Amino acid sequence: MPDLRLRTTIAAAAVAASLVAPAALAESASDPDDVPGRLDLKRLTLGGGDQLVTVRVVTWEKVRASDLRSAGTGNRLFVYFDYREDGAWDLRARIVELSEGKLYALLAGSGSAYEPLRVRRSGTSLTFAFPADVVGGDIETLQAWAKSAYRGSGCPVVCVDRAPDAGVVTT
Ligand SMILES: [Ca+2]
């Protein structure tokens, strides 16, 4: 049983550290301006060091926190992580507005649940971080991709995007 409180404390410290020092390594994949709506993905970046994974999702348009309200919108923004190198995701993060104007990443998968991680917004960037041990500790083999679903202005049905369109971002 993971110690949720300990993980949260570590994550908060890690996020603070990530703001003052660049990640040890970072890889990103760009995605074109290929769907209408505010969740058109532009770039996914994975950064990491020995103890920390940082994730940044960039969109073509500025996302409002209310676009990612957990209920009622039908909108979804997920980042998927594959750390067992089998091509299937082991852990995913859903970015949602849990309290007004505040976005969090909810990590779930592999039978574990974690405390919500705060997501920082800056312009069109959404950034969060978590301890590397959540993904098995070896970020060298970590792979990720992002998917969004949006219904609203420009998307009367649902606009779905994936970044990158094919393949993954790997550290
Ligand atoms: Ca896109």
Ligand SMILES: [Ca+2]
């Ligand atoms: Ca795409």
